[in-house]
Amino acid sequence: MFFGARARQRGTRAPLALGAGLAGLTVVGPALAGAPPKVGPPMQTGPENTLGGLSDSEIWGAIRHEAFGIATSQRPEDGVLIDADGWWWTELRMPSGPLVQGAIWFLLIVILAILLFAIVRGRIRLEGGRAGIRIPRFSLTQRVVHWTVAALFIIMALSGLVILFGRPLLIPVFGHGATSVMASAAMQAHNLMGPVFAVSILTLFATFLPGNLPSQDDIGWILKGGGLFGGHPHAGRYNAGEKAWFWTATLAGVVLSVSGILMLFPDNLAPWVAELAYGFPRARDLLHLAEIGHVVAAVIMIGFALGHIYLGTYGNEGAFEGMVDGTVDLNWAREHHDLWAGEMSGGSAGTGAAAEPAE
Numbered sequence: 001m002f003f004g005a006r007a008r009q010r011g012t013r014a015p016l017a018l019g020a021g022l023a024g025l026t027v028v029g030p031a032l033a034g035a036p037p038k039v040g041p042p043m044q045t046g047p048e049n050t051l052g053g054l055s056d057s058e059i060w061g062a063i064r065h066e067a068f069g070i071a072t073s074q075r076p077e078d079g080v081l082i083d084a085d086g087w088w089w090t091e092l093r094m095p096s097g098p099l100v101q102g103a104i105w106f107l108l109i110v111i112l113a114i115l116l117f118a119i120v121r122g123r124i125r126l127e128g129g130r131a132g133i134r135i136p137r138f139s140l141t142q143r144v145v146h147w148t149v150a151a152l153f154i155i156m157a158l159s160g161l162v163i164l165f166g167r168p169l170l171i172p173v174f175g176h177g178a179t180s181v182m183a184s185a186a187m188q189a190h191n192l193m194g195p196v197f198a199v200s201i202l203t204l205f206a207t208f209l210p211g212n213l214p215s216q217d218d219i220g221w222i223l224k225g226g227g228l229f230g231g232h233p234h235a236g237r238y239n240a241g242e243k244a245w246f247w248t249a250t251l252a253g254v255v256l257s258v259s260g261i262l263m264l265f266p267d268n269l270a271p272w273v274a275e276l277a278y279g280f281p282r283a284r285d286l287l288h289l290a291e292i293g294h295v296v297a298a299v300i301m302i303g304f305a306l307g308h309i310y311l312g313t314y315g316n317e318g319a320f321e322g323m324v325d326g327t328v329d330l331n332w333a334r335e336h337h338d339l340w341a342g343e344m345s346g347g348s349a350g351t352g353a354a355a356e357p358a359e
């Protein structure tokens with residue numbers, strides 16, 4: 001319930017004190033910028049007034065410019081009906097705004113770049129054919145963790161894209177009714193699976209950290225464009241491209257998880273974190289930042305994931321089987337991860353004996 005109001009201008013807080021009861025409002029200070037203070041007897045000056053005083057437009061104008069008053073909730077910002085500082089946010093987040101449009105263009109460019117790569121480079125085939133000798137690459141634990149994260153990621157990405165692009169892309173195609181059904185299902189899935197995804201990303205990080213730390217060979221791999229120019233570069237267990245994906249997925253996953261959890265609990269967790277951050281429990285600014293970080297991290301991660309999925313399936317012959325049965329052909333290992341293949345050959349590769357995959 002909004003009992004009284006105090007308007008504030010941007011920059012200076014103009015003390016408009018509207019002492020208001022249920023029956024009306026009394027103005028005891030200057031109203032909006034430049035407006036003379038209006039004082040009217042209580043009971044006569046509400047929106048329902050019949051005896052003159054504040055008009056509806058003045059009252060709603062004050063509210064529109066961030067008037068705040070006393071609310072039954074104790075937190076200061078709960079008395080603000082309309083957050084005028086949030087207009088920049090509305091403009092940023094609206095379907096035609098830079099956040100949504102930027103996301104659409106970024107993903108379109110990534111898809112085009114992958115298509116171009118597929119056409120120009122074609123499928124990366126095994127140059128020496130198959131050796132017919134399998135070497136272990138991923139343990140069962142690694143595969144279960146990988147596919148669990150992948151499944152959760154696909155649910156989160158698809159539901160998130162429905163929420164982000166519902167208005168500009170889905171309503172024109174499916175109409176309001178069908179889009180609203182999809183959007184509410186997407187929101188439920190997103191909210192429910194978000195915390196599970198957060199835990200899964202941390203598990204992925206712990207599982208795949210060995211082998212993903214930067215090393216000298218990464219420089220050579222990058223200089224040779226991953227093999228696009230200058231022949232096959234040396235690579236250990238993971239090449240620089242895979243390491244970039246690992247760290248992007250981890251960092252973006254952490255940003256997504258932290259910002260997502262803040263947005264999941266806007267009324268209790270966010271004001272508490274805002275108090276810690278700015279000494280004032282105003283959660284709105286923090287939630288704006290959280291949403292921007294969430295969208296940017298999500299779009300970067302989805303873009304990178306599209307490239308990873310392409311290379312992990314059709315794009316790189318022989319890679320997918322490693323994540324399915326846990327083994328790869330020796331020639332695939334030699335062509336893409338020669339240093340690792342060398343280490344494995346020292347143990348088992350070439351003999352067919354079962355070496356343990358690196359955890």
Ligand code: HEM
Nearest residue numbers: 149150153208212242243245246249309312319320322323
């Ligand atoms: C359906 C989608 C996906 C497919 C088909 C796929 C496929 C693969 C394949 C084939 C590999 C093995 C590459 C190698 O042997 O070097 C792999 C590795 C890996 N994938 Fe995926 N993946 C998918 C989704 C994801 C997602 C969503 C994530 C993370 C959020 C992810 C994270 C990783 C990581 C961390 C590795 C280990 C290599 C590295 O550290 O970069 N994958 N994936």
